[in-house]
Amino acid sequence: xxxxQWGKGLVAATLLAAALAxxxxxxxxxxxxxxxxxxxxxxxxxxxSAALTGNARGLGIELYRGTMAYLESVxxxxxxxxxxxxxxxxxxxxxxxxxxxxxxxxxxxxxxxxLFDYVGTPTMNRTLPLLRKYRSRHFMLLFPFTGANTNRxxxxxxFSLNMRASYxxxxxxxxxxxVAIGRTRIAVFYQGDSYGRAGWAGVRAGLARHGLTIAxxxxxxxxxxxxxxxxxxxxxxxxxxxxxxxxxxxYGACAGFIRDSRARGLxxxxxxxSFVGSEAMLDLLTAAGETTGTDLTSRLVSSQVVxxxxxATLSAVRxxxxxxxxxxxxxxxxxxxxxxQDEDAPGSxxxxxxxxxSFEGFLNAKLMVEILRRMGPDPTRADITRTAxxxxxxxxxxxxxxxxxxxxxxxxxxxxxxxxxxxxxxFVPFNDADWAQWAKP
Amino acid sequence: xTIAKFYQKTLFGMFAIMGIIVVAxxxxxxxxxxxxxxxxxxxxxxxxxxxxxxxxVDVIVNQNYSALQTVIDQYVAISGIAYVFVVDAxxxxxxxxxxxxxxxxxxADYKSDRQVYDRDLKGLGAYTxxxxxxxxxxxxxxxxxxxxxxxxxxxxxxxxxxxxLLSILFVFSxxxxxxxxxxxxxxxxxxxxxxxHKVAPQEGAAAGSDREEHLLERVDEVGEVARLISALADKPx
Numbered sequence: 001x002x003x004x005q006w007g008k009g010l011v012a013a014t015l016l017a018a019a020l021a022x023x024x025x026x027x028x029x030x031x032x033x034x035x036x037x038x039x040x041x042x043x044x045x046x047x048x049s050a051a052l053t054g055n056a057r058g059l060g061i062e063l064y065r066g067t068m069a070y071l072e073s074v075x076x077x078x079x080x081x082x083x084x085x086x087x088x089x090x091x092x093x094x095x096x097x098x099x100x101x102x103x104x105x106x107x108x109x110x111x112x113x114x115l116f117d118y119v120g121t122p123t124m125n126r127t128l129p130l131l132r133k134y135r136s137r138h139f140m141l142l143f144p145f146t147g148a149n150t151n152r153x154x155x156x157x158x159f160s161l162n163m164r165a166s167y168x169x170x171x172x173x174x175x176x177x178x179v180a181i182g183r184t185r186i187a188v189f190y191q192g193d194s195y196g197r198a199g200w201a202g203v204r205a206g207l208a209r210h211g212l213t214i215a216x217x218x219x220x221x222x223x224x225x226x227x228x229x230x231x232x233x234x235x236x237x238x239x240x241x242x243x244x245x246x247x248x249x250x251y252g253a254c255a256g257f258i259r260d261s262r263a264r265g266l267x268x269x270x271x272x273x274s275f276v277g278s279e280a281m282l283d284l285l286t287a288a289g290e291t292t293g294t295d296l297t298s299r300l301v302s303s304q305v306v307x308x309x310x311x312a313t314l315s316a317v318r319x320x321x322x323x324x325x326x327x328x329x330x331x332x333x334x335x336x337x338x339x340x341q342d343e344d345a346p347g348s349x350x351x352x353x354x355x356x357x358s359f360e361g362f363l364n365a366k367l368m369v370e371i372l373r374r375m376g377p378d379p380t381r382a383d384i385t386r387t388a389x390x391x392x393x394x395x396x397x398x399x400x401x402x403x404x405x406x407x408x409x410x411x412x413x414x415x416x417x418x419x420x421x422x423x424x425x426x427f428v429p430f431n432d433a434d435w436a437q438w439a440k441p
Numbered sequence: 442x443t444i445a446k447f448y449q450k451t452l453f454g455m456f457a458i459m460g461i462i463v464v465a466x467x468x469x470x471x472x473x474x475x476x477x478x479x480x481x482x483x484x485x486x487x488x489x490x491x492x493x494x495x496x497x498v499d500v501i502v503n504q505n506y507s508a509l510q511t512v513i514d515q516y517v518a519i520s521g522i523a524y525v526f527v528v529d530a531x532x533x534x535x536x537x538x539x540x541x542x543x544x545x546x547x548x549a550d551y552k553s554d555r556q557v558y559d560r561d562l563k564g565l566g567a568y569t570x571x572x573x574x575x576x577x578x579x580x581x582x583x584x585x586x587x588x589x590x591x592x593x594x595x596x597x598x599x600x601x602x603x604x605x606l607l608s609i610l611f612v613f614s615x616x617x618x619x620x621x622x623x624x625x626x627x628x629x630x631x632x633x634x635x636x637x638h639k640v641a642p643q644e645g646a647a648a649g650s651d652r653e654e655h656l657l658e659r660v661d662e663v664g665e666v667a668r669l670i671s672a673l674a675d676k677p678x
Contacts, residue, residue, distance in 0.1 A: 096511075125511040148507045192540050197510035201535075218542045232541040 037381055038113025043084045044372060044379065047106030049127070050119035050145070051094035052338045055223050056250045058280040059357055060119045061333060061349055063145050064089055066361025067117055068331035069323040070369070080372045081379075085365075088112060091337045092123055094222070094250075099123035103130050107139055114384060115141045117364055120275075121148040121195035122222065131159035138381035142371075143364040145357070146275065147305070148198040152412060161388050161404065162412040163367050164305040164360065167248070167273060171202030173417040174246055174271045174303055175210070177432075182440035183243035183269065185215040189233055189257050190248035192219035199248025199273060216240025226252040226284050230260040237266065243440055244269045251277035255284035255296075262296055269299045269438050278302045278420065278427050279355040286425065297422035299438065301430055304418040307398050308429050309359045316397025320362045324354055356427070366396045367413065448622045459614055463607045470603050475596045482521065482595075483557065483569060486587045489516065490573035493525070494583040501529065501580045509536045516585070523568055524586040528552070530579060551584065558584075566590050628663040631656060635667055639674035 038045045048067075050060030067087060075084045088110050090102035099118070106112045107130065115131075118124050124144050128151060131139050141151060141160040147167035151160035178186055188203050190196030196219065204214055218233035234257065237245060245261070245268060247254045254276050261270065272281065282297065289296040309317050324331075332338070332351060352358065372379055374387045389405035391413070396402065402413035420427040421434070493516055500508040513525040517538045526537035532552050537543055544562045558570035567589040575581045635656055656667040 121507060122511065122514075125508060150505060150508050150511075153503065153505060192538065193514055194507040194511040197536055198507035201504070201506040219540045221540050236542040 036111060038111055039083070039379055041083070043086045044080065045086045045088055045110060045112045046114055046116040046142075046368070047103075047110055047112035048087055048089040048115070048117045049092045049099045049102035049106065049123065050089065050117065052089065052091035052333050054093040054095075055225055055252050056094040056120070056277075057338070057349060058251060058352075059145065059275070059277050060091070060094075061338065062277070062352060062355050062357035063117055063119060063361040063364075064333050065331045065351060066320070066324070066355075066358030066363075067365040068361075069320070069327050069358070070362045070365035072327040072330060073323050074365075074369055080369060081377045085369065085372070087116070089333055089337060091333075092119075094120050094123060096122050096126035099127050100130065103127045107134055107137070112139075113379070113381060114368075115139060116143060116368060117361060118144040119146070121146045121150070121198055122193045124148065125150050125194050128156040128159065132156065135159070138384070140381065140384045142368060142384070145360065146195070146198075147273070148195065150194070150198075157411055158385075160411065161385070163364055163402070163414055164274070164412075165415050165417050166202075166412065167198045167275075168202040168205060169415055170273045170303040170305065170417050171199055171246060171248070172206035172209070173419075174273070174301070175203060175206030177419070177435050178244045178269070178271070179207075179210050179212070181435050181438055183438070184210070184212055185241065185243040186212070187216035187218075187237045187240050187242035187245045188214055188248065189218050189220070189237065189245055189254075191222050191250065191253065193222045195222075195275065196248045199246070203246050203248075215242045220249065220253050220257070222250075224253050224256070226256045226259075226288075228253075228256055230257040231264065233257060234260045234264050234266055237261075238264065242268055244271065246271045246273075247276070248273060249276065251281035251284065255281045255288070258285060258300065259288050259296055262294060263292075267299065269301060272300070272302045274303055274305045274356065274360075276302065277355075277357055278304070279352050279357075282422060282425075282427065285422075300422055302420050302427060304356050304420055304427075305414065305416070306356055306360045306363055307400075307418055308420060308427065309354050309356065310426065310428060314398055316363065316366070317359075319397060320359055321354060323362065324358065328353070363396055363398070367391075367394075367402065370394065370396075448626055452618060452622050455618055456615055459611055463604075463611050466607060467600070467604045471596075471600045474599045474603075478596050478599065479592055482587060482592045483571065486522075486569065486571040486585055487556075487573070489519065489522070490571045490583050490585045493585065494573035494575045497527065497583070498576055498580060501527065501535070501575055504535075506535050513538060521587050521591040522585055523566075523588040523591075526551075526584050527575075527581060528584065529581040535581070560586065628656070628659070632663055632667055632670075636670050639670055 048064065050063060051057050052060045071085045071087060074080065079085060088106065090105065092099035092102050103115065106115060118141060124146050125148065131141060132155065143161065143163045144151065147164060147170060149166055149168060150156060152162060152166060175186060186203065186207060188200050190200050200217065207213055216237050216239065218236040220230065220233060247257060247270060254272050258270055285296040307314060309320060311317055338349065370391065371384065371388050374390060375383055392403045393401040394403070400414060400416050404410055404413055419430040421430040493513070497509055497512055500512065509527060513527065513536055516522055516525050524538050526534050528551060529535045534543060544565065546560060546562050556572050560568040560570050562568060568586040569589055570584055570586045573583045575583060635653060656664060657671060658664065659667065
């Protein structure tokens with residue numbers, strides 16, 4: 001190659017490199033144009049994966065409705081800094097594999113600002129690694145409807161913020177109250193998966209603080225309906241002669257277990273935790289009780305992570321009740337996710353007017369909007385945690401002060417556990433003094 | 442369709458030998474397949490148990506039992522794995538996949554150092570349970586129950602296919618042998634009929650002149666015997 005040819009080659013290579021650089025730059029610019037970080041001039045997109053069909057649909061649908069009730073009111077008032085808050089939801093049937101696919105879709109296709117209002121432990125546990133994989137895009141999981149500790153401890157705590165108390169706190173509190181009234185032989189009925197295991201671990205740890213161990217345990221398979229017989233589980237726990245039983249399950253299974261326990265004469269106090277879906281469980285127990293002529297709701301205590309929505313002295317409750325009534329026709333998940341709902345059709349979901357789950361969804365949305373407001377006119381995913389950590393002693397209208405950050409860098413805003421029992425066909429507060437009526441003779 | 446009597450004995454002998462071969466091959470294959478598949482199954486189980494023990498060290502040490510349950514729930518989706526349970530360093534079963542509860546047989550005996558258990562769980566079935574230490578046993582131990590019924594089914598399926606193939610070959614061999622023997626027997630029967638006709642024309646079966654001609658024209662041993670019979674019969678006594 002002579003010097004002229006070498007020179008021509010150099011010029012050609014330079015031109016080619018310049019052309020490639022231009023093309024690459026254009027492509028990058030195009031990529032940035034489509035990558036909005038979940039925020040456009042007109043909206044902020046949140047992404048939700050939850051059980052909207054199947055045996056746990058009552059949880060996902062009610063959480064969605066409560067969240068939408070608040071977001072509708074915010075959007076009606078102009079949104080946050082002029083942007084509407086949009087909740088993009090997908091159904092995972094409370095199964096991990098669909099939850100993973102939904103999360104990928106929300107991250108890659110929908111490009112949401114944050115993952116929000118996820119329902120369940122087995123679903124959340126399997127999706128958390130995706131947050132780690134895409135950490136460069138700063139996705140966060142905010143306020144999932146689970147009290148499992150997987151997103152509260154390393155390595156995934158940095159990708160999540162929680163509003164609610166943990167299962168360890170709920171079960172620990174139940175154990176403390178049962179032990180205080182002399183009921184030290186505590187058995188556990190739990191869902192045979194990561195959710196049930198989280199609750200089981202909480203009961204175990206709670207008992208260990210009193211120098212006690214679990215008296216007996218029985219499991220059921222996730223998705224087992226109310227109509228199934230729970231006699232095998234009841235028989236196992238009866239052998240353990242428990243003073244009290246704590247149920248870690250969804251409403252159908254817990255209601256079925258309570259029905260069969262009472263039918264077999266196992267009449268000890270039974271406790272459930274917030275994830276159960278209290279009102280749905282109550283509906284099943286009430287209907288079954290009417291059929292058999294028995295009261296299946298006595299000696300039943302449910303722990304909650306939000307205050308009673310019957311307590312109208314709380315401003316958040318008044319706000320919630322008003323929003324649920326005002327927007328009740330506009331807050332159901334889209335029909336393409338849950339199917340056309342006909343009131344008279346068998347199998348159609350009948351939404352609850354009010355409930356603990358929708359109230360939690362409402363408060364989740366309130367806290368989310370508070371964070372967005374604090375982020376100012378240019379919210380970014382990367383700024384979510386820093387902004388949340390500025391929240392100290394925030395009262396959403398429940399009377400409880402919520403805080404993130406602090407000395408222990410807390411990523412859970414509330415630690416409060418409430419107790420409720422059924423009276424006159426509805427869940428009402430069960431105060432510390434009330435526990436004495438269940439003292440072991 | 443008749444076959445010459447002395448060929449019938451030969452044919453029976455052939456069938457007997459072929460039957461013995463089929464049975465012998467099946468027996469050897471059954472023994473070998475059972476031993477090797479079962480051995481492979483236990484070996485794979487040990488590998489799975491070791492893999493599970495290694496992959497759950499952090500969650501066990503951190504007592505993140507919810508995450509541990511997530512992991513073991515995925516293992517029971519593997520064909521042949523019937524149950525998994527994990528015992529911590531204190532000897533407590535901290536995660537398991539049993540519904541509606543941990544079988545009494547397991548509660549009574551799961552703390553020994555054995556690496557392989559044979560379990561008969563009442564109402565559930567027979568299992569081979571393999572174990573693997575977590576952090577050399579300092580953090581606990583993983584137990585995996587392999588369904589013996591699944592192994593037996595795999596062995597039976599493999600053997601069944603083999604025996605099925607051999608049986609088909611045996612039936613084909615019988616049919617082909619029979620057809621060949623018939624081909625050999627037919628000229629002999631014709632020869633007998635021809636001889637009877639020659640010896641006692643009024644008693645023997647009528648022998649068509651065409652068939653007679655055909656026999657006499659054969660260039661093999663049958664033709665030679667036919668010609669001898671014809672010569673002897675035509676010879677004046």
